[in-house]
Amino acid sequence: MQESRMMVMVAALERDQEAERKVVQEAIVGQGGVSVGMPYPAIPTNYIHKLNLHCMADADYVLLLIGTEYGPLTERGVGYIHTIYAAAQAARKPVLSLIYSGERSVHIDRFEQKRLDGLISSLKNGLIYYWHDADSLRDGIELGLENLFETYPSLGWVKADMQPLYQAMNPQDDKLIWQLRQRISQLEQRLKALKSADTPLVPSFVDDNSPWQARYQCNAFREGRLKPFDGVLTLDLSEVFQWASATLLSPTTETRVRALVASRLHDRVLHSAKKAWSGSHAVSDIRIDQSSFDEFKTRLRALGLISFDYHGRWQLTGDGEVIALRK
Secondary structure (H helix, E strand, O other): OOOOEEEEEEEOEOOOOHHHHHHHHHHHHHOOEEEEOOOEOOOOOHHHHHHHHHHHHHOOEEEEEEOOOOOOEOOOOOEHHHHHHHHHHHOOOOEEEEEEOOOOOOOOOHHHHHHHHHHHHHHOOOEEEEEOOHHHHHHHHHHHHHHHHHHOOOOOEOOHHHHHHHHHOOHHHHHHHHHHHHHHHHHHHHHHHHHOOOOOOOOOHHHOOOOEEEEEEEEEEEOOEEEEEEEEEEEOHHHHHHHHHOHHHOOEOHHHHHHHHHHHOHHHHHHHHHHHOOOOOEEEEEEEOHHHHHHHHHHHHHOOOEEEOOOOOEEEOHHHHHHHHOO
16 A cells, blocks of 8 residues: 655754754654755855745645754845744644754854744744753654644655556555454454463463563752653553553554653652652653563563554554453
């Protein structure tokens, strides 16, 4: 099946944003999108701006990467990124803004700061996410794109040579066929279980009762000071499954599942931080280690409690629903 791909025009600065642009581009491709647009150099160039306006006209969405600088100005004294935002508004293009909120290592004069503050103020009426490092930027863009795609659905783009085949197919029918195949596969597995006297119909956590070692990173705070903090929590796998089970009754992205589990860890992480750093009173930016989260994912899949659709979204299997609803 040939799926459409969302085109996202990225407006960013060339100077001091190379690593951040790479994170943004990887996230867009990871979400099945196409990243277009060229970064603006420190020296003003109308040619780059004209190319970006063409990219924006074709794009389904516009993404603004806002760092510590306002950027170069057009002949009218307005920043190029600010101009892209105004053009996107006029063209009714959905806009996602990623705004830097960390410490500023580069000093800028008060006039440029005033322009930057004015731009950020105008962006707050739309969809915005704040970032302060690569991890928070990656989380922000993944959540932002998911929100953008769901709130403002678009037809997207397909390869020209696949267009006739794509039009001849009904996407809804194709999706229904895929779901029916998944359900048939589940029913076949349950039928095999019925035929075996030694195999229970519904799996349980008796089959995997070892605890889940959840490694994480966070920021701890004490008297206005911030300290990065690493830790490990020993959790009951069935308890963590119950945290996510209600959400997984419908297809849910892995990013949302990870954020849900991380939010439920807050009180335990705070307790650990207080023990490790006496006097700490708050924690933020809890991030579950990738290898730990992959272990959680594979163990639930091995138990037959979750499955994944063709978008990679999580969902309870029939057996998973039985365990989730019998509590």
